[in-house]
Amino acid sequence: MLDALLLTLQTEEDRTYFKALYYEYLQTVIKVARDHLFYPSDLEDCVQGTFLDLIRYAERFRAVPKEKQRAYIAKTCKRVAYRLNQRHSNTVFVEDLTEKERLLCDDSDLSVYDQLELAEAINKLDDKYREPLIMKYADGFSVAEIAEIMGISQNLVLQRLFRGRKQLHTMLTEETE
Secondary structure: OHHHHHHOOOOHHHHHHHHHHHHHHHHHHHHHHHHHOOOHHHHHHHHHHHHHHHHHOHHHHHOOOHHHHHHHHHHHHHHHHHHHHHHOOOOOOHHHHHHHHHHHHOOOOOOHHHHHHHHHHHHHOOHHHHHHHHHHHHOOOOHHHHHHHHOOOHHHHHHHHHHHHHHHHHHHHHHHO
16 A cells, blocks of 8 residues: 555655654554444545545644644544544444543443443544544543644543543433432
8 A cells, every 4th residue: 555655656765754654653543443333344444535635634743842743633534434424324333432431431441332332432522522532541642642644632531531430330220220
């Protein structure tokens, strides 16, 4: 895949720069893509699409300070994943999300049924609450990193994490009663 991407570049300097960028951020792109894709089969397309967008908008990307590049790339990957998800129906099957959401409840006391119930509850959350929860608890991003990726303030991230956990608690306690 890298060779095909490098062929789109004009100069050897651009190829060297992009190759270093690719190897530095490949794992980040894969991680973000896995979290935002409905279908795991779209992973390679998402990774390739992300790096193609970075090549396409290279001037804009080079203007991004080094400390903000990871967030910029993650946001680009989210956009590509969104476009790929639009190709499919809007139905998200819980089976596709269970593995990802299971990381949020990494507690051996939870049965498979409880994990499935939690995954269904997470799936019902609005995106603005679900995404920060997954980024925080499944991916291990800090509040500052989540704020940078989502383009919102850290206080808003904390607020969404709180409200998302509260909604999950409400949904899960209503179902048990």
